Amino acid sequence: QQQVKQSPQSLIVQKGGISIINCAYENTAFDYFPWYQQFPGKGPALLIAIRPDVSEKKEGRFTISFNKSAKQFSLHIMDSQPGDSATYFCAASEGYSTLTFGKGTMLLVSP
Amino acid sequence: KAGVTQTPRYLIKTRGQQVTLSCSPISGHRSVSWYQQTPGQGLQFLFEYFSETQRNKGNFPGRFSGRQFSNSRSEMNVSTLELGDSALYLCASSLDAPDGYTFGSGTRLTVV
Numbered sequence: 001q002q003q004v005k006q007s008p009q010s011l012i013v014q015k016g017g018i019s020i021i022n023c024a025y026e027n028t029a030f031d032y033f034p035w036y037q038q039f040p041g042k043g044p045a046l047l048i049a050i051r052p053d054v055s056e057k058k059e060g061r062f063t064i065s066f067n068k069s070a071k072q073f074s075l076h077i078m079d080s081q082p083g084d085s086a087t088y089f090c091a092a093s094e095g096y097s098t099l100t101f102g103k104g105t106m107l108l109v110s111p
Numbered sequence: 112k113a114g115v116t117q118t119p120r121y122l123i124k125t126r127g128q129q130v131t132l133s134c135s136p137i138s139g140h141r142s143v144s145w146y147q148q149t150p151g152q153g154l155q156f157l158f159e160y161f162s163e164t165q166r167n168k169g170n171f172p173g174r175f176s177g178r179q180f181s182n183s184r185s186e187m188n189v190s191t192l193e194l195g196d197s198a199l200y201l202c203a204s205s206l207d208a209p210d211g212y213t214f215g216s217g218t219r220l221t222v223v
Contacts, residue, residue: 032209032210036214042216043115043201043203043214043216043217049210096166097209098144098159098167098169099144099209099212100156101146102153104153
């Protein structure tokens, strides 16, 4: 079964620090890699996404780094804020198939 | 613009009963997907509909079914409910999967 492995399961970062969440995948046909942010009581919200033709994409404080040869991608949150405390999911898909999600990372940014 | 609307938000059912959940996608979105979210298994794909046709299906038993109407609204049905069906059921819509999925807030189903 296609899998996306996400780590760590939980993460505590001090305000102003860098939060890093990693994902690894197996299916080399995956061509779309989004990250979602979920707050309690809400559905996941698309944060940022990347396709394999670029190695990095930055939107504000959020950056995706993509390593095609290692089949890994990661989310970096710069200058982490308490409001960033949420659960983050990486995902991957092939063509118009559905998204396969990682298990999620609970991020807590301490004031 | 209005987001993805899921109804009801909360539901309590008894084992053996059936349940129908509703999803109204963002206007113009033709793809609707359903996911089951649990603490242990995370987000698991149920099925995806595009222009009233089931285009993808996850690895769930036949008790789980869905449909999409001509206005893109979608429903999912679970028959003969089991305790393990207790979960948050999420609906997501997009112009065409998987780009730009927008999720609703979900329906929290509790089976007792």
